[in-house]
Amino acid sequence: MNAAAELPLWAAVPVVALLVLGGAIVLIGALGLMRLPTFYQRIHGPAITVTLGAGCLLIASMIYFSVLQSRPVIHELIISVFILMTAPVVAMLIMRAAVYRDLRAGKRDTGAMSGDVYHLPSED
Template sequence: MSDAPFLVELLVSALIVLGASFALIGSWGMVRLPSLMERLHGPTKATTLGLGAMLVASVAWFQLAEGVWTTHEILVSVFLFVTAPISANMIAKVHLHRLRTGEPGEVRGPAGTPDAPPTGATWATYEAPHEGTPGDFVGD
């Protein structure tokens, strides 16, 4: 049994329960929501907040109860909060591109098919690579 004060244990317990609740709601949303664009909100918003709350609980426990600073949780938090939005953005762009090109098997969400970009627009996932640009292997 730990000699940590009751308030520290209460704070850490509340953060763990809050984090687990967010993670459960985010996971449930990822399974239950109908389209990919809606399912992105589960892991990128609620689950990220849930894991963040659990990491804060870990930092609070080691600092307030043990008197030790840990950097592992901070590194995990930085990695999580940097990679989750970037990966969600890339998944959304690929999904929009597949909807615009009419690939079979793509489930349309309640918002319908997205509009095509204006003529002359250079959206990263809409156009094929231009010949002569870095990463263009067409002419090789």
């Protein structure tokens, strides 16, 4: 018999719900990455949903292994903190690099909402 069969019902229900919710959120983010037209719109899907979807999956893992081992499992907390600190920063840096790349290429549509934030180099 496997370990999942020994999981009590009070722990199995939240684990299954969190796994399904986390998987659905990550799938929606992947669909957003695939369906949105521009890079600046496309980056928001994974940037937001990776954090929330991974959080649901990590909480489900925490509950599952804490119940089976009869002690708190904190590895997932460390992973969660790392993801929460790095995912938004990485997304912001990727977007900023794309804006600067577009500005250097001379594109007018850089994704910035107002023209006061970024300026194209003057052509003298």
